[in-house]
Amino acid sequence: MALSGVRVLELAGLAPAPLCGMILADFGAQVVRVDRLSQSAPAPDVQARGKRSLALDLKRPQGTAALKRLCGGADVLIEPFRHGVMEKLGLGPEVLLQENPRLIYARLTGFGQTGKYAKSAGHDINYLALSGVLSKLGRKNENPYAPVNLLADFAGGGVVCAMGVVIALFERARSGKGQVIDASMVEGVAYLSSFLWKSQNSGLWSQPRGENLLDSGAPFYETYRTSDGKFMAVGALEPQFYNQLIKGLGLNLDELPAQMSFSNWPEMKKKFASIFAQKTQAEWCSIFDSTDACVTPVLSFDDVASHQHNKERSSFIQNDQGEISPRPAPVLSRTPAVPSCKRDPFIGEHTEEILLEYGFTKQEIAKLYSDKAIEFKKPKANL
Ligand SMILES: C[C@H](CCC[C@@H](C)[C@H]1CC[C@H]2[C@@H]3[C@H](O)C[C@@H]4C[C@H](O)CC[C@]4(C)[C@H]3C[C@H](O)[C@]12C)C(=O)SCCNC(=O)CCNC(=O)[C@H](O)C(C)(C)COP(=O)(O)OP(=O)(O)OC[C@H]1O[C@@H](n2cnc3c(N)ncnc32)[C@H](O)[C@@H]1OP(=O)(O)O
Numbered sequence: 598m599a600l601s602g603v604r605v606l607e608l609a610g611l612a613p614a615p616l617c618g619m620i621l622a623d624f625g626a627q628v629v630r631v632d633r634l635s636q637s638a639p640a641p642d643v644q645a646r647g648k649r650s651l652a653l654d655l656k657r658p659q660g661t662a663a664l665k666r667l668c669g670g671a672d673v674l675i676e677p678f679r680h681g682v683m684e685k686l687g688l689g690p691e692v693l694l695q696e697n698p699r700l701i702y703a704r705l706t707g708f709g710q711t712g713k714y715a716k717s718a719g720h721d722i723n724y725l726a727l728s729g730v731l732s733k734l735g736r737k738n739e740n741p742y743a744p745v746n747l748l749a750d751f752a753g754g755g756v757v758c759a760m761g762v763v764i765a766l767f768e769r770a771r772s773g774k775g776q777v778i779d780a781s782m783v784e785g786v787a788y789l790s791s792f793l794w795k796s797q798n799s800g801l802w803s804q805p806r807g808e809n810l811l812d813s814g815a816p817f818y819e820t821y822r823t824s825d826g827k828f829m830a831v832g833a834l835e836p837q838f839y840n841q842l843i844k845g846l847g848l849n850l851d852e853l854p855a856q857m858s859f860s861n862w863p864e865m866k867k868k869f870a871s872i873f874a875q876k877t878q879a880e881w882c883s884i885f886d887s888t889d890a891c892v893t894p895v896l897s898f899d900d901v902a903s904h905q906h907n908k909e910r911s912s913f914i915q916n917d918q919g920e921i922s923p924r925p926a927p928v929l930s931r932t933p934a935v936p937s938c939k940r941d942p943f944i945g946e947h948t949e950e951i952l953l954e955y956g957f958t959k960q961e962i963a964k965l966y967s968d969k970a971i972e973f974k975k976p977k978a979n980l
Pocket residue numbers: 608609610611612613631632633634641653654655656677678679682685686705706707708717718719720721722746750
């Protein structure tokens with residue numbers, strides 16, 4: 598796999614850092630999640646595919662010393678705490694990069710390492726708000742709306758940080774040097790929104806929120822309820838595709854207002870809604886599948902893996918526990934990701950084997966254990 602041989606230490610965090618670690622593991626990196634001690638098993642990290650767990654107490658000097666040593670043998674450290682936490686532990690970048698100048702020290706935070714909010718708590722919705730993106734999301738006359746915690750936490754956070762790690766690894770191959778990555782989710786999600794910024798003068802966003810082409814203002818870029826309570830998604834932007842939408846709905850283009858007539862959009866939405874409500878989702882699929890009308894079913898998590906298209910591409914995978922999840926993307930032709938099918942690790946399940954791998958002796962491990970700096974947890978036989 599593309600990242601095989603890359604050793605990653607991921608300090609356990611809430612949601613974005615675990616995704617970053619999982620992406621790297623899916624593409625072949627050896628990812629060790631460093632967990633706190635005495636937590637309930639299984640771990641709160643639900644994005645642990647392909648990772649192993651080492652339970653290490655960073656509040657004990659023996660624990661911080663052990664992490665320092667582990668970082669000496671690692672390529673990447675993913676750190677998910679607010680600014681100042683690692684410095685307080687004596688594990689800031691200056692210290693760790695001095696020990697290992699090849700280390701890529703990825704700091705994944707909401708607000709970044711500097712600035713007024715650097716030390717403040719926050720979550721996805723706060724980062725999205727501060728990036729300006731949240732102000733663009735939501736329907737007409739409604740409050741801004743954050744789409745789950747997908748945008749800042751995962752797209753602007755976990756994915757952008759993983760990209761930073763891969764870029765830094767690429768650069769390190771030339772320079773031999775590691776570096777610090779300051780991955781702020783505010784900036785990550787703002788960067789993702791570059792299209793919105795760069796298209797501001799195009800007129801695409803000249804109306805208030807929820808009244809524009811791509812933000813649920815247009816009737817031909819919308820979702821519609823079907824007679825069986827499901828939904829269809831319509832994205833018929835270009836005139837040639839819009840014509841096919843109109844045909845599929847059984848309407849006559851000549852009897853309708855122009856596609857881009859803003860003032861007619863509310864009335865057209867009502868018309869489309871009443872037509873979509875007359876057939877089931879399956880009936881609409883049989884009308885629109887194999888056309889260029891840009892109309893697709895809104896699939897539920899129950900239906901998505903069995904949809905013919907997704908099945909044909911094996912877009913969803915099943916692990917040994919029967920859990921279904923999306924397969925890693927994108928697909929690389931020679932060195933594709935090979936996601937692990939094993940169950941997620943229990944906290945501390947791999948403490949001993951990881952420490953041995955990183956060069957600790959059995960005696961040193963026993964000492965760390967008696968100092969209460971590490972924990973081992975063996976899964977029960979029936980798990
Ligand atoms: C919207 C998402 C969040 C989604 C997550 C939700 C799914 C879950 C969040 C809360 C959960 C619920 C809750 O726990 C209560 C129930 C518990 C029950 O078990 C289950 C049901 C629950 C209802 C449960 C359900 C769900 O799991 C939840 C709802 C996000 O936006 S995630 C993005 C968050 N932001 C970031 O990651 C940015 C960077 N990080 C931060 O800003 C801060 O870390 C953060 C997130 C604000 C948290 O601040 P906190 O004060 O807690 O931590 P830090 O200041 O970073 O410091 C960490 C301290 O921990 C020490 N430490 C770390 N590792 C170790 C170790 N191995 N050993 C010892 N100590 C360690 C570290 O030294 C720091 O100590 P100090 O505070 O003393 O410096």
